[in-house]
Amino acid sequence: MRFNPLASLRGPRDPSHRFETSWLLPPAILAAVRALFSIYIFVTLIFVLVWDGMHKSLGGWVTAGDQFVYFTVLTYWGLAFYFAVAAVHTATYAHTGAALLDRFPRSLQHLHALFYSTVTVFPFVVTAVYWGKLYTGPWFPVTFDAWRNVSQHASNSGFALFEIVVSRTAPQPWVHVVCLLVLLALYLALAYIARVTKGFYVYSFLDPSQSGGSGIIAAYVFGIAVACALVFAVVQGIIWLRQWATEKKLGMEGKFANADRQADSLEAAETSKA
Known part of the structure; x- marks a missing residue:
C-alpha cells in the first residue's frame, strides 16, 4: 500500500x-467484529436500563435514569457508539476502498481521532478506579449484578485493548491528553450538578463526609487526572510498539481492501508510464 505524504495536506x-x-x-x-462489539455493548446498556427500570424498589424508571450521571455508563455508551461508527467506516472501506470517514470535513476526521483516544484511555481508568477503589466485595450474589459489573468494568478494557493491539492506528497527537483532562473536568462538574439536582454523590470519594474532607477529594481528583495522563502515555507506547513489531520487524503492513489495492496498482502503472 503506497501513499504520497504530501497528498494528506489535500x-x-x-x-x-x-x-x-x-x-x-x-x-x-x-x-464485523466491531459491529458485534457495538451490538453487545448496546444490548448490555439497554438491558441494564430496562432491568433497573422494572426492578428498582423505589423510583422505577426515574431511578434507572440516574445511571446516566455515572462515568462508567457514559464511557460505555461511548464505546458502543465508537464501535458502531468504526464498523460503518470500516465496512464502507472494505466495500469500496474508500471509507465514509474520508468524505467527512477534516474537523470531523480529527474528532474521530479524539474519539479513538477516549475509548482507548477512559475504559482503563474506569476499570482501575472501580476494582481498586470502589469494589469492596464479597462477590455479587445476584448473577445479573455480576454480569453487569464484569461487562462495564472489565470487558470495557478488553474492547479498548482490541482497538489498541489489532487495528493499524498510529500514536495520536499528544494534545489529546489535554482534551481528555478537559472532558474529565466537565464530568466532575456534572457529578456535582447531580449532587445538587438529585441529592446524591455519584461516587463515594466525592462525598466529604465519607472521603475525609475536601483535601482528600482534591487528592483523588488529581490522582485520577494523573492516572488518565499516564494511561494515555502507556497507550501511545503500546501503539508505537505494535507498529514497530508488526510493520517494521514482521513486515505485516496491513490488510487492505481489494478496491484499494486495485486503485493503488493502477496509480503505480500510470506513474510508470509517465
Missing part, C-alpha cells in the same frame, strides 16, 4: 486508512 487525514484496517484482520472481518 486529501483525507488518514490516507493509508489506519482507522479502518488491521495488520491481522481483513477489513470486512474487522468491520
Whole structure:
C-alpha cells in the first residue's frame, strides 16, 4: 500500500486508512467484529436500563435514569457508539476502498481521532478506579449484578485493548491528553450538578463526609487526572510498539481492501508510464 505524504495536506487525514484496517484482520472481518462489539455493548446498556427500570424498589424508571450521571455508563455508551461508527467506516472501506470517514470535513476526521483516544484511555481508568477503589466485595450474589459489573468494568478494557493491539492506528497527537483532562473536568462538574439536582454523590470519594474532607477529594481528583495522563502515555507506547513489531520487524503492513489495492496498482502503472 503506497501513499504520497504530501497528498494528506489535500486529501483525507488518514490516507493509508489506519482507522479502518488491521495488520491481522481483513477489513470486512474487522468491520464485523466491531459491529458485534457495538451490538453487545448496546444490548448490555439497554438491558441494564430496562432491568433497573422494572426492578428498582423505589423510583422505577426515574431511578434507572440516574445511571446516566455515572462515568462508567457514559464511557460505555461511548464505546458502543465508537464501535458502531468504526464498523460503518470500516465496512464502507472494505466495500469500496474508500471509507465514509474520508468524505467527512477534516474537523470531523480529527474528532474521530479524539474519539479513538477516549475509548482507548477512559475504559482503563474506569476499570482501575472501580476494582481498586470502589469494589469492596464479597462477590455479587445476584448473577445479573455480576454480569453487569464484569461487562462495564472489565470487558470495557478488553474492547479498548482490541482497538489498541489489532487495528493499524498510529500514536495520536499528544494534545489529546489535554482534551481528555478537559472532558474529565466537565464530568466532575456534572457529578456535582447531580449532587445538587438529585441529592446524591455519584461516587463515594466525592462525598466529604465519607472521603475525609475536601483535601482528600482534591487528592483523588488529581490522582485520577494523573492516572488518565499516564494511561494515555502507556497507550501511545503500546501503539508505537505494535507498529514497530508488526510493520517494521514482521513486515505485516496491513490488510487492505481489494478496491484499494486495485486503485493503488493502477496509480503505480500510470506513474510508470509517465
